[in-house]
Amino acid sequence: EDKVVQSPLSLVVHEGDTVTLNCSYEVTNFRSLLWYKQEKKAPTFLFMLTSSGIEKKSGRLSSILDKKELFSILNITATQTGDSAIYLCAGMKTSYDKVIFGPGTSLSVIP
Amino acid sequence: SAVISQKPSRDICQRGTSLTIQCQVDSQVTMMFWYRQQPGQSLTLIATANQGSEATYESGFVIDKFPISRPNLTFSTLTVSNMSPEDSSIYLCSVEEGLSNEKLFFGSGTQLSVL
Numbered sequence: 001e002d003k004v005v006q007s008p009l010s011l012v013v014h015e016g017d018t019v020t021l022n023c024s025y026e027v028t029n030f031r032s033l034l035w036y037k038q039e040k041k042a043p044t045f046l047f048m049l050t051s052s053g054i055e056k057k058s059g060r061l062s063s064i065l066d067k068k069e070l071f072s073i074l075n076i077t078a079t080q081t082g083d084s085a086i087y088l089c090a091g092m093k094t095s096y097d098k099v100i101f102g103p104g105t106s107l108s109v110i111p
Numbered sequence: 112s113a114v115i116s117q118k119p120s121r122d123i124c125q126r127g128t129s130l131t132i133q134c135q136v137d138s139q140v141t142m143m144f145w146y147r148q149q150p151g152q153s154l155t156l157i158a159t160a161n162q163g164s165e166a167t168y169e170s171g172f173v174i175d176k177f178p179i180s181r182p183n184l185t186f187s188t189l190t191v192s193n194m195s196p197e198d199s200s201i202y203l204c205s206v207e208e209g210l211s212n213e214k215l216f217f218g219s220g221t222q223l224s225v226l
């Protein structure tokens with residue numbers, strides 16, 4: 001059965017800290033790994049990863065995929081209170097483009 | 112990315128009633144997806160809506176409870192029928208984008224509370 005596991009499930013850090021969020025996956029017919037930030041209702045797209053070892057960056061956020069170890073990380077440097085959110089990791093399959101979501105990591109950044 | 116409008120944004124409903132959620136996309140898309148996120152849980156796919164054919168439902172979801180319409184390539188509705196408090200969730204529509212549809216984007220979501 002396909003599954004996506006994230007760790008930690010929740011995290012509290014101080015502003016300025018660097019955090020690493022983990023995502024491991026077992027997804028048959030794997031196509032891509034997706035990261036989202038969910039602050040209220042709608043998840044907003046962060047990254048799509050398809051190849052191992054190629055880091056994607058957007059400002060203070062970066063992510064990388066290891067297709068051999070079936071693992072991805074999301075790094076956030078110099079965290080700000082606006083980074084407080086749930087971060088979702090998801091695996092997209094090639095078959096019918098189905099997406100399997102992990103449970104999310106709830107990040108709280110305190111001043 | 113496509114602009115995906117969803118309404119209502121939130122609603123409070125009585126047990127036994129039905130609610131229809133609308134999703135409008137500003138471009139034509141082949142597939143639209145409906146997800147549910149129960150409190151404290153992650154996203155679960157309810158069904159895939161294709162224009163011109165019956166929606167494809169995931170295990171645990173049935174058409175009688177969650178009827179879906181897809182009248183054209185920019186619009187879809189999801190109805191939550193005969194609601195119970197267990198249906199209290201965030202409901203999200205989504206579409207694929209990217210050169211080969213490798214990314215999933217979401218509408219603004221509907222927060223449903225059933226009393």
